[in-house]
Amino acid sequence: AAMGHAMSAPGATSAAALPPLPAGEHLPALPRLSNETLDAGRFQASLVAAPLVTALWGDARQTTFWAYNGSLPGPLIELWEGDSVDIAFANQLPQPTTIHWHGMPVPPEQDGNPQAPVASGAQRQYRFTLPAGCAGSYWYHPHPHGHTAEQAFRGLAGAVIVRSKADPLRHLPEQHLLLSDLKLDADGQVAANDMADLHDGREGQYVLINGAWQPMIPLAQGERQRWRIWNATSSRIFKLALPAHDMLLVGSDGGLLEQGQPIDSLLLPPGARAELVVTGRFRDGVTAGLISQPYRRGKMMHPEQERDEVLAGIMPHGMRPTQALPARLRPLAPLAEPGFRRRIVLSENMADPKAMFLINGRSYDMNRIDGTGKVGRIEEWEVQGNAHMDHPFHLHGTQFQVLARTVDGVWEDEPFLAWRDVVNVAANESVRLRFVQQQPGLRMFHCHILEHEDQGMMAQIDFLTE
Ligand code: C2O
Ligand code: CU
Ligand code: CU
Numbered sequence: 001a002a003m004g005h006a007m008s009a010p011g012a013t014s015a016a017a018l019p020p021l022p023a024g025e026h027l028p029a030l031p032r033l034s035n036e037t038l039d040a041g042r043f044q045a046s047l048v049a050a051p052l053v054t055a056l057w058g059d060a061r062q063t064t065f066w067a068y069n070g071s072l073p074g075p076l077i078e079l080w081e082g083d084s085v086d087i088a089f090a091n092q093l094p095q096p097t098t099i100h101w102h103g104m105p106v107p108p109e110q111d112g113n114p115q116a117p118v119a120s121g122a123q124r125q126y127r128f129t130l131p132a133g134c135a136g137s138y139w140y141h142p143h144p145h146g147h148t149a150e151q152a153f154r155g156l157a158g159a160v161i162v163r164s165k166a167d168p169l170r171h172l173p174e175q176h177l178l179l180s181d182l183k184l185d186a187d188g189q190v191a192a193n194d195m196a197d198l199h200d201g202r203e204g205q206y207v208l209i210n211g212a213w214q215p216m217i218p219l220a221q222g223e224r225q226r227w228r229i230w231n232a233t234s235s236r237i238f239k240l241a242l243p244a245h246d247m248l249l250v251g252s253d254g255g256l257l258e259q260g261q262p263i264d265s266l267l268l269p270p271g272a273r274a275e276l277v278v279t280g281r282f283r284d285g286v287t288a289g290l291i292s293q294p295y296r297r298g299k300m301m302h303p304e305q306e307r308d309e310v311l312a313g314i315m316p317h318g319m320r321p322t323q324a325l326p327a328r329l330r331p332l333a334p335l336a337e338p339g340f341r342r343r344i345v346l347s348e349n350m351a352d353p354k355a356m357f358l359i360n361g362r363s364y365d366m367n368r369i370d371g372t373g374k375v376g377r378i379e380e381w382e383v384q385g386n387a388h389m390d391h392p393f394h395l396h397g398t399q400f401q402v403l404a405r406t407v408d409g410v411w412e413d414e415p416f417l418a419w420r421d422v423v424n425v426a427a428n429e430s431v432r433l434r435f436v437q438q439q440p441g442l443r444m445f446h447c448h449i450l451e452h453e454d455q456g457m458m459a460q461i462d463f464l465t466e
Contacts, residue, residue: 016186018205021056023214027312030076030159030176030210033069043085047074047099049142049156050092061188065155066093072211073178073232074140074158081164084129091118097151099126100143102271103253103421104160105134105398108441113396114145114366115442131438135164136255136399136419137228137273139178145366149234149450153183153202154190157232162255168326169250172226172277175217177290179268179311181233182206193451199356200389201235201270201449207292207311216313217289219245219280220320226250227276231268235449237390237424239295241265243288244281245314248325251275254399254419256329261416265293269392269424271448277325282316289313298389298427332417335401335434338380340373346393346425346447346457347386356455357391357447363456364446370459373437374466380434385425391447391457393431394422398443400435422448437463 037044052067068074079085091097096119100112106128109116118124138160142151159178183204185191193202206213219225228251231238241247241264248260253273266274290312347358355363360370373379380403383393399419404411406429425431437443446458 016184016191016205018184018186018188019057021206021213022058024313025212025215026315027175027177027215027217028210028212030073030178031071033075033077041080041083043077043079043083044087045077046088046090048090048092049097052155056188063184063188063190065190066151067155068158072155073180074156076158076176077140077160079130079160079162081130081132081135081162085127087126088123089118089126090123091120093151094120095144095147096120097142097144097147097156099140100396101126101128101138101140101160102394103136103138103273103399104128104162105131105438107439108397108443111396112143113442113444114143117144130162134255135162135167136251136253137161137230137275138253139230139232139273141232146454149193149202149454152232152450153181153234159228159230161228168256168329169226169277172224172323174226174228176228177209177312178230178232179236179238180208180211181236182208198451198455201451203234203236207233207236207309209312214310214312216315218315218317219278220317221280221282222322223280223317223320224323224325225278227278228273229266229268229276230273231270233270234451235270236292237270237295237297237392238268239265239293240268240311241291241293241308242278242314243291244283246279246281248277248279249274250277250329252418253421257416257418258330258332259328259416260325267295267424269390269422269448270450271392271394272420272422279322280314280316280320298387332419334417335378335436337378338434339377340379342371342379342381344381344383344393344445345386346384346391348388357452357457359446359457359459362459364458364460369442369462371461373461373463375437375440375463378434378436380432382430382432383423383425384430385427388427390424390426391452392422392424392449393445394448395435395445396443397439398435398437400433403432403434405429405431439463440465
């Protein structure tokens with residue numbers, strides 16, 4: 001394939017040195033999960049989680065993954081606001097699993113909580129109805145007790161898009177970029193986590209986009225494209241940039257912003273999504289594609305990514321007139337004064353290898369309820385990173401608005417409103433956020449570095465109807 005620039009070598013990690021994967025292919029489209037019914041307002045489909053053997057280098061070497069419907073990543077699920085969704089799930093893995101609908105407003109008993117495992121060889125239905133106003137970019141991944149990281153890094157993750165009939169950007173061509181991380185051992189098999197992974201979060205040799213290493217994305221001079229980006233890695237905090245081209249942030253985890261925000265780089269923690277409008281601006285001599293810039297996540301981290309890492313190339317694709325953008329994307333209302341406040345402290349205790357990552361001083365216990373809340377009541381949380389490293393904070397079942405965060409110890413208001421379900425809580429910083437849970441039941445919140453979550457950096461609140 002024609003490469004506009006030299007691609008970098010696989011990233012330096014604790015992982016084995018391996019030859020580069022084939023690079024430079026056209027960005028693969030995510031396969032779509034097909035709807036088995038023609039009934040309006042319904043989506044009915046089947047997902048199977050099972051081992052999958054592939055030849056990554058296209059030669060005799062075979063690597064075993066775990067995959068949804070035999071695809072890496074899993075198929076894209078495209079839904080509409082108001083849809084009633086019915087997914088038949090079969091677990092053909094050698095261990096129990098669940099499907100968690102990350103970020104989506106689904107009832108707790110349908111949300112793949114660790115309390116509702118699907119045994120090896122068993123099946124279940126996941127059923128929920130999507131409320132109005134929830135259009136956005138979500139994803140699905142396993143959430144079984146203690147094995148979320150392992151099942152996700154073996155390949156189990158897929159994208160969900162919920163669309164709105166009133167989408168102001170529907171005229172733009174769309175690209176989907178699901179970022180995952182692949183760590184192989186010296187035999188070319190998916191590596192087990194080592195001590196460094198358990199501590200710092202797993203980082204592999206290869207960042208894949210839609211399962212491909214360093215693919216090429218076609219973009220025309222002047223063309224506007226809508227990019228939806230998913231960070232489905234275990235632990236990478238990406239600082240994404242597109243040096244030559246214009247980036248406008250138009251959406252966060254829970255859908256569109258009020259107005260596009262011009263940005264030079266995008267900090268995307270694990271679990272988070274973003275929507276960009278990218279405009280092709282080819283300038284002489286600037287060839288870098290989509291890159292990940294160095295970001296220091298905490299003071300004691302190793303090994304730091306020291307230089308820009310190329311994640312994808314941009315393939316010049318002629319010239320296209322620039323499509324107009326609406327000035328306002330949608331109205332967003334700030335959540336009112338809270339009826340309840342909580343303080344959530346994220347901390348590390350390196351002296352205790354059995355309880356290293358804590359929330360409010362405790363390690364997750366599936367059978368302990370850490371608090372109760374009320375459906376329909378606005379809560380304000382101050383999440384404190386009393387920690388040496390960054391911990392991307394995630395809450396199930398709803399979207400929140402970040403009000404302010406500390407930067408070098410000083411509170412700074414968020415510059416614009418956005419619906420999110422993941423926010424990076426930097427080392428020794430705090431974040432203030434508000435949300436409402438609209439459905440009763442048990443909701444987890446946790447660090448989305450999946451190794452930390454599995455080691456207990458998770459808690460749960462039972463939301464009750466009055
Ligand atoms: Cu994406 Cu509880 O997780
Ligand atoms: Cu989630
Ligand atoms: Cu963490």
